[in-house]
Amino acid sequence: MSKIYIVATPIGNLSDISQRALETLRNVDLIAAEDTRRTLKLLNYFEIKKPVISNYKHNEEGRGKELIDRIIQEGIDIAVVSDAGTPCISDPGSHLVDLALKNNIEVTAIPGPSSVTAALSVSGFNFISFSFMSFIPRENKERRKYFESILKSDIDTVVIFESPNRIIKSLNELQSILPECELFVINDITKFHEKFLKGKISEVIDKLEIDEKSGLGEYTIVVHKIPTEDAVKEDDLSDSERTGQISAEALLVDEMVKNNCTLKEAIEIVNTKTKINKKEIYKASLSLKSKF
Secondary structure, eight states: OOEEEEEOBOSSOGGGSOHHHHHHHHHOSEEEESSHHHHHHHHHHTTOOOOEEEOOTTTHHHHHHHHHHHHHHHOOOEEEEOSSBOTTSSSSOHHHHHHHHHTTOEEEEEOOOOHHHHHHHTTOOOOSOOEEEEEOOSSHHHHHHHHHHHHHOSOSEEEEEEOTTTHHHHHHHHHHHOOSEEEEEEESTTSTTOEEEEEEHHHHHHHHHTOTTTTSSOEEEEEEEOOOHHHHHHTTSOHHHHTTTOOHHHHHHHHHHHHTOOHHHHHHHHHHHSOOOHHHHHHHHHHHHHHO
């Protein structure tokens, strides 16, 4: 029976590829690659000669249908690879897998290197759970939402990706929203020039700013939120007690005056800045409307 194999490839050091991955690449009929040029370099290094076809972000929908049709009609086995690491994790492949499962085609994972688990394993942070949020968006509005979601998350350890061109800018933005956090930043993971930094976010930014080579290589970042003493105490307080003597109504009015914004906009600001329950903020806004 024909299969699709999701094959993890090295994230830097070619020696990290598994024997099972090599056997799979040698035995399949076709390899669907995110970047055919990079995959051909990998195959040539291990002396594997197989036909390679592209399957990347901008063609994966049409390519997916084409590959499924070939599997059904020709009975071929296909390996899916990305540029590095595991396909379908912040890389193309999910569309093809979804189509395969809908057509009762077996999909098998060939696990291997992962920058996410590799970075976590050497970060030194103590955590029970973590979240993975992939690449930081490029658009300013989306970036803001992205960083705020880290702030609001109940999970204290988060793994994110960033390019070398935007690393310093992005960390400065993160610092403006989450000033009290620790980072473990690893660059060119598993490669010859691998380097890492760990410390408070301000310390990491300072070191990157004076590093002439900070604009090279890809970054994997582990963000570890530090609960402050005040924050711990707040967990035992009611929503109204969390704001001290200041009510939700007063906070809404304060934001409207300071930012010259509408009540609707003030609701969003208060919701972002405080831990007041959304229902309580909404109730306070209705009360203000009736008073106005």
